[in-house]
Amino acid sequence: MNEQPKQFKWVGTRAIRPDGVDKVTGRAMYGADLSLPGMVEGKVVRSPHAHARIISIDTSKAEALNGVTAVITAADMPVADSKPVASGEAMINFKDLANNVLAREKALYEGQAVAAVAAKTADIAEQAAALIVVNYEVLPHVIDVMEAIKEDAPVLHDDMFTGGVKPKPEKASNVANRVEFALGDADAGFAAADLVIERQFTTEPVHQGYIEPHAVVADMNPDGKVDVFCSSQGHFMVRAFCSQLLHIEMSKIKVTAAEIGGGFGGKTTVYLEPLAIMLSRKSGRPVRMTMSREEVFRGSGATSGAAMTIKMGATKDGKITGAYAELYLQAGAFPGSPVGPAAMTAFAPYDLANVKVVGFDVVSNRQKVVAYRAPGAPISEYGVESVVDELASELGIDPIEIRSMNGAKEGTQAAYGVKFGTIGFQETLDAAKATEHFKTPLGPNQGRGVASGFWFNIGGESCAGIRINEDGSISLTEGSPDIGGSRASMALMAAETLGVDYNKIKPSVVDTDATGYHFVTGGSRVTFATGMAVVEASKAAIDELRARAAQIWDVDVEGVVWEDGHAKPASTNVGDFEPMSLAELAKVANKTGGPISGHADINAKGAGPAFGTHICDVEVDPDTGHVTVLRYTAVQDAGRAIHPGYVEGQIQGGAVQGIGWALNEEYIYDENGCLENAGFLDYRVPVASDLPMIDAIIVEVPNPTHPFGVRGVGEVPIIPPLAAVSNAVAAATGVRFNRLPLSPPTILAGIAAKK
Amino acid sequence: MAKHHITTTINGEEAEYLCEPQETLLDVLRDQVGLTGTKEGCSSGDCGACSVMLDGRLVCSCLVLGVEAGGKSVETIEGMADGEDLHPLQQKFLEEAALQCGFCTPGVLIAAKALLDTNNNPTETEVRYWLAGNLCRCTGYDKIIRAVMDTAADMRGA
Ligand code: FES
Numbered sequence: 001m002n003e004q005p006k007q008f009k010w011v012g013t014r015a016i017r018p019d020g021v022d023k024v025t026g027r028a029m030y031g032a033d034l035s036l037p038g039m040v041e042g043k044v045v046r047s048p049h050a051h052a053r054i055i056s057i058d059t060s061k062a063e064a065l066n067g068v069t070a071v072i073t074a075a076d077m078p079v080a081d082s083k084p085v086a087s088g089e090a091m092i093n094f095k096d097l098a099n100n101v102l103a104r105e106k107a108l109y110e111g112q113a114v115a116a117v118a119a120k121t122a123d124i125a126e127q128a129a130a131l132i133v134v135n136y137e138v139l140p141h142v143i144d145v146m147e148a149i150k151e152d153a154p155v156l157h158d159d160m161f162t163g164g165v166k167p168k169p170e171k172a173s174n175v176a177n178r179v180e181f182a183l184g185d186a187d188a189g190f191a192a193a194d195l196v197i198e199r200q201f202t203t204e205p206v207h208q209g210y211i212e213p214h215a216v217v218a219d220m221n222p223d224g225k226v227d228v229f230c231s232s233q234g235h236f237m238v239r240a241f242c243s244q245l246l247h248i249e250m251s252k253i254k255v256t257a258a259e260i261g262g263g264f265g266g267k268t269t270v271y272l273e274p275l276a277i278m279l280s281r282k283s284g285r286p287v288r289m290t291m292s293r294e295e296v297f298r299g300s301g302a303t304s305g306a307a308m309t310i311k312m313g314a315t316k317d318g319k320i321t322g323a324y325a326e327l328y329l330q331a332g333a334f335p336g337s338p339v340g341p342a343a344m345t346a347f348a349p350y351d352l353a354n355v356k357v358v359g360f361d362v363v364s365n366r367q368k369v370v371a372y373r374a375p376g377a378p379i380s381e382y383g384v385e386s387v388v389d390e391l392a393s394e395l396g397i398d399p400i401e402i403r404s405m406n407g408a409k410e411g412t413q414a415a416y417g418v419k420f421g422t423i424g425f426q427e428t429l430d431a432a433k434a435t436e437h438f439k440t441p442l443g444p445n446q447g448r449g450v451a452s453g454f455w456f457n458i459g460g461e462s463c464a465g466i467r468i469n470e471d472g473s474i475s476l477t478e479g480s481p482d483i484g485g486s487r488a489s490m491a492l493m494a495a496e497t498l499g500v501d502y503n504k505i506k507p508s509v510v511d512t513d514a515t516g517y518h519f520v521t522g523g524s525r526v527t528f529a530t531g532m533a534v535v536e537a538s539k540a541a542i543d544e545l546r547a548r549a550a551q552i553w554d555v556d557v558e559g560v561v562w563e564d565g566h567a568k569p570a571s572t573n574v575g576d577f578e579p580m581s582l583a584e585l586a587k588v589a590n591k592t593g594g595p596i597s598g599h600a601d602i603n604a605k606g607a608g609p610a611f612g613t614h615i616c617d618v619e620v621d622p623d624t625g626h627v628t629v630l631r632y633t634a635v636q637d638a639g640r641a642i643h644p645g646y647v648e649g650q651i652q653g654g655a656v657q658g659i660g661w662a663l664n665e666e667y668i669y670d671e672n673g674c675l676e677n678a679g680f681l682d683y684r685v686p687v688a689s690d691l692p693m694i695d696a697i698i699v700e701v702p703n704p705t706h707p708f709g710v711r712g713v714g715e716v717p718i719i720p721p722l723a724a725v726s727n728a729v730a731a732a733t734g735v736r737f738n739r740l741p742l743s744p745p746t747i748l749a750g751i752a753a754k755k
Numbered sequence: 756m757a758k759h760h761i762t763t764t765i766n767g768e769e770a771e772y773l774c775e776p777q778e779t780l781l782d783v784l785r786d787q788v789g790l791t792g793t794k795e796g797c798s799s800g801d802c803g804a805c806s807v808m809l810d811g812r813l814v815c816s817c818l819v820l821g822v823e824a825g826g827k828s829v830e831t832i833e834g835m836a837d838g839e840d841l842h843p844l845q846q847k848f849l850e851e852a853a854l855q856c857g858f859c860t861p862g863v864l865i866a867a868k869a870l871l872d873t874n875n876n877p878t879e880t881e882v883r884y885w886l887a888g889n890l891c892r893c894t895g896y897d898k899i900i901r902a903v904m905d906t907a908a909d910m911r912g913a
């Protein structure tokens with residue numbers, strides 16, 4: 001790890017997180033941990049078919065069962081308008097969301113909710129669910145993205161016509177949308193190349209795999225007020241979505257953020273929450289709902305499977321002259337795959353004059369995809385980084401060198417529109433090249449792969465409040481669910497700004513009644529945007545503290561400065577006053593105007609793009625096809641690591657999710673379009689014994705728009721592993737597989753075909 | 756169905772509960788006894804979030820019936836610290852940022868303690884295989900493995 005010169009007292013330290021003791025002692029309350037008096041348990045009835053018309057639903061037997069307090073179907077839910085609203089990193093159409101939450105006319109995937117029940121015990125709810133008779137007309141289905149775009153494919157939505165093409169098509173299809181980004185002339189670029197490589201790639205759908213299943217407790221009062229306690233990446237998102245779906249005013253819904261047991265983008269939408277509210281309204285009691293692991297796999301989250309063509313050309317000396325990508329991403333049952341960001345990020349690490357990217361958003365009969373860490377980018381950048389690797393090896397150029405030669409830098413115009421400001425891609429390449437890892441020789445059947453990744457990072461709405469208590473301790477409030485140590489980062493930034501001890505600050509993630517709107521915890525935005533709000537709130541509190549000191553000293557506020565947690569006279573001209581500490585000013589606040597606080601409600605702009613470069617060593621067993629990851633190094637530009645421990649943790653965790661995506665993870669469907677591996681036994685996420693240590697190297701090229709230089713770190717690390725692993729496997733086996741996952745049967749077949 | 760009246764010891768204290776014959780120890784702990792520190796991630800023995808000690812043996816409480824705990828001794832995450840004093844593993848996990856969301860943490864800590872109670876000098880490979888049944892999706896395991904090894908080193912040094 002490269003430690004930076006110390007310029008801060010708190011920022012950059014490995015402080016103990018304020019919520020830590022709760023989390024190591026079992027006290028922390030996650031989504032399923034709340035019980036309320038009189039609470040009943042809810043259960044969802046899900047479609048067993050991948051595509052079916054719902055002819056009728058008979059709930060009478062379930063309603064008659066002793067202990068059942070409510071049964072709901074889509075008939076109990078308001079009909080939503082078809083209206084796209086920005087949410088997460090995608091646009092949400094509330095008609096689609098309503099259908100996803102509770103199917104109305106058709107079930108579009110196996111596992112889609114069609115009804116729900118509440119009963120005194122989970123057992124009774126389960127029995128009642130089994131008594132609900134849904135009469136289906138089974139329809140032909142389609143899962144695979146390239147099958148779904150065929151002329152004769154079963155069409156999911158007969159009112160869906162491909163957007164983004166002119167003229168508007170006359171025939172409904174599964175292609176929801178076409179996007180295009182271009183710069184210069186890609187064909188001219190290929191004409192100028194000495195070597196052009198064009199490859200087709202596929203990736204399989206994967207799940208975020210958070211260990212905590214979705215869970216909620218909802219309690220609706222007879223006067224229409226609703227309390228919701230749930231695990232999500234944004235309790236304001238939950239409030240907004242439930243308000244829209246159920247036509248309840250936002251001020252009547254209070255959502256409290258439970259501790260969240262992982263999300264990775266998968267908890268940026270609602271599934272159970274609106275159902276629990278509806279069941280509570282009908283039951284007149286609090287309702288708890290939790291998903292089983294199987295329901296999580298079938299009915300929530302997951303990202304796209306994809307097919308793509310990547311074409312790149314370069315001169316003999318390695319200068320990339322042209323690049324083209326055509327991307328097809330599964331959206332699941334409703335439009336909204338991450339094909340937009342996939343297309344935008346595809347070539348973003350490179351300074352290219354001639355680029356064209358075309359992307360297609362394709363619906364098929366699987367669950368609606370939802371964000372998964374850097375949505376779309378791991379897919380497109382996997383293809384691109386594989387071709388860059390092949391160019392390098394064909395041309396006999398070092399894989400880091402070819403990236404350095406062509407890498408984006410300050411002033412590079414990206415094909416998706418922006419001109420980069422200060423960025424640290426080159427620095428990650430230099431740091432990777434300097435590692436001992438990169439120079440270590442390999443043995444037989446071993447290979448080394450390198451790949452880089454880019455993610456935008458985002459800002460968005462956040463609020464923060466700093467309240468200086470009478471004893472000089474500080475209560476910090478904000479509303480970004482803490483998914484991996486962000487309370488610590490917030491308190492560190494507040495301590496640094498205020499000049500007080502970190503341990504004097506207690507940060508809380510407060511409910512939707514207690515702070516203003518926050519965009520979700522996602523897009524690598526919390527340390528950047530909520531951090532910016534915390535710094536601004538701290539500065540507002542400092543201004544107030546200075547004003548109080550000015551009042552006590554009877555001088556102008558301009559005559560008071562804030563240094564090291566003390567108000568001091570700005571110069572000897574102001575007068576000879578003893579500095580007053582924050583605690584001293586707090587003590588006499590009642591005599592100087594009352595409680596002291598600072599607030600900031602912002603929409604943070606200027607998020608800093610981030611890059612990473614990974615090095616992976618593998619060994620491939622030629623007899624079994626098993627790939628062992630021997631060594632892994634992940635370098636990333638964090639801008640500024642507020643808490644290096646949790647930054648490394650993000651890098652390591654993201655890298656391992658990427659390794660899982662590359663090697664093991666995939667959704668497997670049977671001929672009826674039903675998921676065959678809806679459990680951790682058959683959907684194999686990496687376990688401790690699969691892995692080596694993950695060496696995380698933080699590079700700091702500060703983001704000039706953030707007070708401490710933060711860029712955001714959560715998403716970049718999942719991008720490079722897909723290609724880093726497969727480039728390593730290619731080096732070890734001499735075979736370019738161009739498909740993921742690289743499971744043993746795939747490897748064996750590839751080795752056999754080569755022989 | 757008649758409920759069973761079970762008497763057992765939980766975290767060193769005598770406890771009793773009524774449970775259905777099919778109810779798991781995990782459900783009993785969480786819903787009857789009110790100890791929600793033990794987590795449910797899968798209910799099928801695949802994630803380890805529900806790890807507890809049963810008569811000194813590491814088990815997935817989702818695979819044990821509540822009635823089976825009768826007359827035995829159960830240890831959960833709530834019993835790991837000694838009052839205000841954290842167990843060295845708990846302390847090390849905090850110092851080394853070995854948890855992110857913290858959902859796997861109770862199960863990981865219980866499992867890691869079970870390892871260190873019998874072997875205070877495990878190799879990295881031993882720790883990795885011992886914890887292979889405890890899924891963590893956030894950390895990539897690196898800091899978890901290091902924290903367990905570092906705790907073991909401290910315990911040997913002490
Ligand atoms: S809940 Fe018991 S192993 Fe997952």
Ligand code: FES
Pocket residue numbers: 211261262853854855856857858859860890891892893894
């Ligand atoms: S810390 Fe989140 S699952 Fe392990």
